[in-house]
Amino acid sequence: MADRVPSVAELAAELLGRIGDECSPAERSVLESLASGHHSHVHTGLDTPSFGERLADRVARVGGSWGFIISFTLVLLGWMLLNTDVLNHWGLVFDPYPFIFLNLMLSTLAAIQAPIIMMSQNRQSHKDRQDASVDFETNIRAELSIAQLHQKVDLLLDKADVEPDGRRG
CATH class of the missing domain: 1.10.287 (Helix Hairpins)
Structure with missing residues (x-):
């Protein structure tokens, strides 16, 4: 069974605990890249100085x-x-x-x-x-990725019927 890719609104509610309209532009950008499945690297976009x-x-x-x-x-x-x-x-x-x-x-x-x-x-x-904006977006990406991994581990633990402390339920 293929996993369904959640929408931006679903990711915002699930990972940030807010609706999509309450997200900052940086958070929204990260959520959009997560929803699309495309994990791009953040570039500063600094031009060559004159x-x-x-x-x-x-x-x-x-x-x-x-x-x-x-x-x-x-x-x-x-x-x-x-x-x-x-x-x-x-x-x-x-x-x-x-x-x-x-x-x-x-x-x-x-x-x-x-x-x-x-x-x-x-x-x-x-x-x-x-640079601060790039750092902020990178931190959001890391936080959301960790939250996703945490959910996957919880799902695996539920499927294996194991308690979070390691005991079988």
Whole structure:
């Protein structure tokens, strides 16, 4: 006798204890694949990042590193030292104290770097949400598969007339 494949509504009631309309989209997707008998693997569907996205990721990775912070601090200290002591001897100071040109460059860098880093963070957040969704769907699949196996074991135990603790009934 061939086993009848249960419907999505039957699986929802049997395995989740709810009607099909109460299921989340991820649960419904898993139930549909179980009902069809097709156990597909979940794919993230992430696209290949564009040049701008790769650049934003790189800027965020470099700009948020200790190497960048230390080297940038050294450049700033060098700039200030150069414009106060070294070039002052020859009268060649091009950005005297209070370093207005340096402030302009720092403001420009911050104005450009902040949105680029935010683009990278938004992209990473999107990837994290997709990964969490895939993990959730995988967990639902595992839970439903375990529930199905549990039902099959219970059915076998009933057919063999064996109690759940292993004693014959």
